[in-house]
Amino acid sequence: GYRGRLKVQAVGPWTLATALELHGGEAVLQDAGACRDLAGSLAEGLREHLADVRRRIPGAEIVLQVDEPSLTAVLLGRVRSASKYRTYRAVDRQVVEGALRELFAVHDGEVVVHSCAPEVPFGLLRRAGATGVSFDFSLLTEREDDAVGEAVEGGTKLFAGVVPGTDAPLSDPAGSVMGVRKLWRRLGLAPGTLAESVVVTPACGLAGASPAYARAAQAHCVKAARSLADNPE
Template sequence: MTSVDPSFSSRQHACPSLVSFIIPKLVPVNEYPWGEATATGVGSYPGDDHMEALRTAFGELPMPYLPELPARGVGADMIGRTAGLLVELPVEVQPSGWRVSDRPGRDLQRALDHLRRDLDGLEEVAQGYTGPLKIQACGPWTLAGAVELRHGDKLLSDPGAVRDLTESLAEGLSRHVADVRRRVPGAEPVVQLDEPGLPGVLAGTVRTASGFGRLPAVDPQVARERLRTVIDALAPAFPIVHCCAPGLPFDVVRTAGARGVSVDAAMLRRRDEDHLGEAVEAGTALFLGVVPGTDTRLPDVGVVAKPAVELWRRLGFAPARLAAQVVLTPACGLAGASPAYARAALARCREAARVLREDPGE
């Protein structure tokens, strides 16, 4: 079953004399592993009770996810959690942060223990579950900008080290996805690569380990190739890239093979919308952050859904595609929120997603 390219109607109005010569691209309705009116979380969650976090994710969301709980300490943070997945590239914690080490130590073991407990809990909570399941890991560029080499410089400063890190991450993530599939056989994995550091990597604004200088900008083609290495290793999972910083390079991410992008609606700049529009027209899914990540008074569902509806209208796409191609999320992780607010925020995203289907702004 297919539907007409969502941008066709806007092109038709813009140039009616060419209507008879335009053959619309057909976009499969079932190209995404989720149904219409879907919401999910971004990554982090407050507290240290991983079972409660999992029950909340599965109880409140049509697309549950594997929460990260950084409050548990070393190895539960985004960098340490992902570093624990690296193959034959051990790391340890130094006063300046995570650093490559000669051999596995207790810091790495803590990261592995946290992840193992989370996966055991996932297997218990998700018994009998079928459908999309989102998991997260730090992307190669953000990881390279955070982890240091043995002598103290950031991995990002050494192109060869970045290549080795990328290959190690690709293999480790592939094993991680296979483990999730084994534990939850009915799941259709959606794998989110967190790349908040990618805009800075391309702009040359990442500081050196000393903090006194900046590392050279990475060529977009190199950034694309390294990101593609990791994304290709995830197949057949559905890969998306998340960035809660302004300036996500949509063209780099899309051409690297990402099938979805995850952004904070408040961070989108008007000059980004042309690039975002091209990605959406090509079928890229949009995970849009619409609820604050820290405690506040939550607005009603219509207000929460409004940024998605208005963005879709500005981009000129058919309203009928909105609920299928857009997934609502909090603006970023919820680690800084209270547990009560985190649960309410996820529920509000779920409720607002229904608005996209019931009243898509026609």
């Protein structure tokens, strides 16, 4: 069998609910019952897909990545209606957390949630069962410090997007993770835990990058991660 890690990627229920439309043109997000149905169907479909992947590639260590870039907008009532003149009502945090918990529970391995939006709800994702959170590090502010610190102390891995996802000049690898070191100092966390808790990644995937830049960015991430491990302070 295959002896390696394999990523299965899916769009989360709340981002889907902002993108799919009801018959009248409004987003599914407007209808609580439709949101429940969508979340349940997604969880069931993902369960079947993961089982199929395990059958096809026995021995693979599967990492589930759930993309939820619209999650914060859903929680804060910032999603625009079809007319653009109003926003949909914010969804209750317990409802959001419950749907995510149901989805994450279909997988018995690592579950990483990715969002390239500001104000990622680290605490909610951790409580829902995410083992890691992937985010654009440049959007992180000190307002998130407490939530990030609690997540790390609770064992959540941080996939810190410090490298641009589209073609851009790359600084020296050690400089790319300077902000991560500063965050650790601000949180009062032991420098030695950096290499265990942080994975260095591009900010938001590499789909829009040239092949040459994509290769360079991946190599840059490896070097930056090595810098964190070798010189955490």
